[in-house]
Structures are given as C-alpha cells and as structure tokens.
Amino acid sequence: MIHRIRVGLMPAFLLSCLLLGGASAAGWWSNLALQIAALLLLFYAAASRRGTPLSSASRQALGLAVLLLALILLQLVPLPPGLWSHLPGRAPIAEGYRLLGRPLPWLPLSLEPFKTISSALWLLPAAAMLTGIVVLGAYRSSWLAWCLAIVSIVSVAMGALQLAGGQGSSAYLYDITNYGAMTGFFSNANHLATLLLATVPFLAALYLNALNKGRSLQKSSGLLVVLAGTGAVIVVGLAGATSIAGMGLALPVAGASALLVFSRKRRVPGWTAIVLALLLAGSVAAAFSAPFNNNLTGEQSKTAEDSRLHSFSTTARAAGEFLPFGSGIGTFQQIYRAHEDPARVGRYFMNHTHGDYLELALEMGVPGLLLVLAFVLWWMRRTFVLWSRDDADPFARAATIAIGAILAHSIVDYPLRTAAMSAVFAMCCGLIADPRAKVQARAAQDPKKAARHLSAD
Template structure:
C-alpha cells in the first residue's frame, strides 16, 4: 500500500496543477497553494538518496535548473551605483532619482526585484514535478498519462457548459478570462488548447502501453474504444475552442502520434518526419497569414494596441535596449508601458509578450537566451535518442511530441507562464530523461525483495 501511495505523489500533484494552475495573472491563492505543496516535494528530492545512478540526461536537467537558480539570484544581488548605472536601459531610473533629488542607492540588475522573486517562486511547481520524477521516483508513467487525458477530456466538457451558459456562465472559474470561448480549467482559451493538443500523444502512448502488457484482446479492445472516444472529444474540443495555434498544432501532433502507433512494428521511413515538419510549417503559415477574425497578426489586427504584432514590435525594441543583462525576471509589464504610445493606452494592459522566447530575451538578456539554446540542444538530442532507441519507450515518445507542441506554441503565446502547462512541460522533460529505465529497475527490485520459494 505504501508503495502505491509513493507512486501516486507526482501524478496527484500534476492533477492539482492542471485543475488549479490555469491562470498567470489570476488565481493567486490557488497558485500559492501549489507553491506551498511544492516545497516538501523539492526538499524530499534534495535529501533523498537514489537507489540507482542518475542518468546523464537527468543530471544535465538538474544542472540546467541550478544555472536558472543562479541567474535569478544574480538578478537580485545589490550592486553599487557605479556598476548598475552603467548597465543598458538604466537611464530612466537614474533620471528619476535625479529629479527627486535623491542619492543613487545600491540596486540589483532587476528593475523590479520583488517581481523577480515572485516569478522565481512561480517556478516551484514545475521544479517539484521534475525533481519528483528524476530524483524521488514518486510516479508511474501510465498514471500521469491518464491524468493528462482525464483533465483534458473534462476540460472539454466544462468548456461546453461555458458556451451553453453564455458570458455569465458560472462555469468560468476566473473573473479575468476569455468569456464566450471555451477555457475549461484555464483563464485563457489558448492555454486550454495547449493542454488539449498535448493530451493527444499521451492517448496514443496509453493505447500502446496497454497493448504491450499481454492483455486479452477484449480488454485491449475496450481500452481502444475508451481512448478513441477521448480522442474524439479532445479533437472536437480543439475545434470549438477556436484557438488558431491549437488548430494548427493539432494536425502535426495527431500525425506524429499516428506515426508513433504505426511504428510499433515497423521502422519509420525517412519521409515521416519531413511530413511532420511540413505540417508544422503549414500551421505556422496558417497562423500568420490567414485573416481569421481572431488573428491579430494580419490585416487590421496589426495596428491594434492589444495585438501580438504590436507587442512583438515594442518588446523587440525593449529587449535590444536592455541587452545583454535584461530588465529582470517578471518585469515585462512595467518595461512595456515605457514604450507604449500614450494615446493608445486604455483600461487594459499587456501582461506578457505573447511570445515566451522574446519575453525571456527582454527580462534575462544574453544569459537567458543561452540557457534556452542549451535546453533546446538537450531536447533535440534526447528526442533523437528516444525515437532511435531499440526498445521503444512510448511514454517518452509521447513526451517529445507534447513538449514540442508546447515549445512551438510558446513562440506566439505564453503557455509556460501558467503553473498547469509549466508542470506538464516539466513532466514531459522528466519522462524524456530516461525515467522508464529507472521504473523497470524499481519494479525488478520490488520483485527481488519478494518471497522466495524452494522447490525440489
């Protein structure tokens, strides 16, 4: 019993993250609870002693986390006036002290240290999920896949209730949300679409995992019906959600998931991934050039003060002015207001760039960009190894597809700024860091610890 309780810790925590952590600019109390719950799991991961050596890919992830922590700490260290005043983009701050007649104090790199600290705490759930897998081993891969599939399916049902209830539907869980659209457990409809797309490969992995355990044909057929029904619900959910990125990414994601099933007994042809790449490129063309009503990257939408084109333009200028040190993690909203045209300001404000990579470049400068490049290199190498492996790991392959969809969506949105998608992405990275080998060794150890019988 204790063994199963241990294995349920990370899946249960992922479930809480997916249903409570669906907002970036709202839901502070729910996110605070998730951060507090993350602390004991992180502490456990720090003090626990693994029964098996940590694989190189997992060690590299831990090193990356350590470098990210160093970056955040470095942005909070107070610097003398002679140092911080020489950094790019600090002229308005110096001018402010001069106008007030105040002496220049010691200040850190971050222009808003408390916002940087708060943004650092926002990462705790993702770190807890990651370390809970690669350090503690408190997980079972199939259970986490079921959690993703279950929450995605229920989100579609809640979204249907939201549409039926109209803008005043009680099924919207956040006051600041996309009313009139399906948001499920999220505040932003685009982030719900991210979850739905990421759930597709995990449905395929559950089907393949169920077939590979020597189950009866009747049971396998029953699982196929359940998973096919869930897939149909999720695809319908993507359509009624209306997110351009969700619709565009669902096509290559579904095709890659089909390739995962198709390659169960045969080797993938060379054209397979070229087909995925072409579909992905087609999705990008669709998002950027088709003049749908919700697309503010084309036509008249480019001139709107709340459009992505407007955000990208001003944020690129701000990132260049703050380079190479950045303005500090969590400072985007304050910096962006300095570049806005006062005649376009209204009751609403831009809380994120709607492009995670550009926002990281603005807030963390060259060190943050370097960390992203190192991670993408790690991800690419792991993805190649996972798909070329002699013994297929279906859950790890599903993690590569789901994490790829999240990475691509982050180009035009900020799904990783929500605790829900951040934790899901961390789980995907952990599954890519050879977790199945550890799970098999743990299962073998449990079998070795069992009773032995002597027969003559």
C-alpha cells in the first residue's frame, strides 16, 4: 500500500495541475493551492535521501532549472542609480525622478519586481513535477500517461457541453475564455489543443508498454481499441478547439507517434528525422495559409488590433529597446501598453504576446534566449540518445515528441504560462532525463521478502 501511494504521488499532482491550472491570468485560488502543494513536494524532495546518484542527464535538467531561478533572482537584485539608469529602456524612468526633483533610488533590473515574484511563483508546480520525478522517483510512467489520456477525454466531453450551451454556457470554467470553442479545463482553446497534441504520443507508449509486458493478444487488442478511440476523441477535440497551430502540428505529431510504434525494439533510421521535419514544415505552412485566414498571415492580421501580427511587431519593437537584459519577468502587459498606438486601442487588451519566445526576449533579454537555446540543445541530444537505443523506454520517447510539439506551439502561443501545461512539460523533461529514482517494487526493497523458495508437490 505504501509503495502504491508513493508511485501515485506525482500522477496525482499532475492530475491536480491539469484540472485546476488551466489559466494564466485567472483561477488565483486554484493556482495558489497548486503552488502550496508544490512547495510541500519540493520540501519533501529536499529532505529525502537517496542511495543512488543522479544521472548526468538529470543533473543537466536540474541545472537548467537552477539557471532559470538564478536569472529571475538576478532581476530582483537592487542596483545603484549609476548602473540601472544607464541600462537600455530605463532613461524615461530616470527622467521621471528628475522631473519630480527626487534622487534616483536603488532599483532592480525588473521594472515590476512584485510581478516578477508573482511570475516565479507560477513556476512552482513545474519545478515540483520535475523534482518529484528525477529526485523522488515518486511516479509510474503509465499512470502519468493515463492521466493525460483521461483528462483529454473528459476535456473534449466538457468542450462538447460548452459548444452546446453557446456563448452563455455554464460549462466554461473561466470568465475570460474563448467562447464558441472547446476549452475543456482551460481558459484558452489553444492550450487545450496543446494538451491533446502532447497526449497522442503517450497513447502509443501505453500500447507499447502493454506489448513489452507480454500481455495476451486479446488484452492488447482491447487496449488498442480503447487507445484508438481516445485518439478519435482527440481529433474531435482539435477540430472543436479551432486551433490552427494545433491542426498544423497534428500530422507531424501523429507521424512521430506512429514511428514510435513501428520502431519497437529497433533503431530508428536517421532519414526519418528529415521526413518528420519536412512533414512539420509542410503542415505548418499549410495551416498558416488560405483558406484558414489566421491572424498572423491572413488578411485580418493587418487591421485587427489584437492580431498576432500586430502583437508580434509591437513586442519585437519593445524588446529591441530593452535588449540585452530585458524588462523583467512579468512586465509584458505594462511595457506592451506603453508601446501600443493609442488611436488603435479598443476594448480588448493583450495579456500575452501569443508568442512565448518573443515575450521571453522582451522580459529576459539575451540571457533568457540563451537559456532556451541551451534547453533545446539538451532536448535534441536526449532525443538522439533515446531514439538511437534499441531498448529505450517508450514513455521517454513519447516525451521527446510531446516536448517538440509544445516548443513548436509556443512560437505562436503561450501554453507554458499555465500551471497545467508547464507541469506536463516538466513531466516530459523528467521522463527523458533518465531519472535515478524510479521506485522499486516493495519486494525488491525488503531483503526479507526478496528471497525465493522452491517447493515440490
């Protein structure tokens, strides 16, 4: 019983994040509960002692997380007036103090330090998920995958109720949401699409896991039917979410997941990476062309104030003023409003730039972009290692696909700004990090119960 409770710890936390952490700017009480639970998990991991050392990949993953924390903390360090006033983008602030006749105080690099602290707290669930996998090992890969599958099915069912109820449907969980589209447990339909995409490769991993365990043909066939049905539900969900990027990424994700099944117990040929890359480029290019009329390259993008084309250009212009150090995590809304054309501002406001890399360039500057590059290189290396091995864990391979889908979707959206998708992302990072702390069976831990006896009838 204790063993089952332990391995169910991180799946239960993942389920909580998926159900409660679906908004980036709402759901304060639910996200507060997730952050408190994350702190408890982090304290538990810090107090635990393991007999086996961390693998190199796990140390690298944790090292990248520590670097992110260090960058955030550096943005909160007070700087002398002679230093911060000469940083890019700070001249208007210094001029404001001079106009008021007040001396320049010590100020941090972040223009909104309390917003920076708040944004850092939203990263706690992801940090707890990564630590719980690579340090505590309090999980079972198949349970994590089933959490994704079950929440995806329920989300699409909830999305059907949302569509049936119309604009005033009570099935929508958040006041600020994409009315008229499936959102499930999220406030943003695009984030539901990201979850559905990340779930697809784990469906393939669940089937492979059943085959590797030597299940009977009848049980394996039954599981295949269930997983295929889940895949069909996901297709319906992607259509209901009306996410153009989600539709564009569906084909390469499905192709990579099929490759995961067909490459069971064999190495993947090198040319398959080229095929998948071409498939990804073609699918994305098709999705962002007619007749979809998206708000990045379509006709409406040139006139709509809330289009991605307009937000991208405004954010890029603002980011250029604050390079190379950025304006601080959590400062996007204030900086963006200062750079908007007042004559074009309507009743909508931009809460995020709908392109995480551009927003990161504004808030964290060159150091943030270098950290992203370091992570991408780590992910690519782990992907090569896992797909080159004959005996690679199917769940680890599935995680490489899910990470790729989330990274690609982040070009035109911000899924990692939610606790739900950041937890999924951290889970995938933990699975590909070759964690040291997988919980062993209780019999293996107890030497008294590990003995084997022979008996004859």
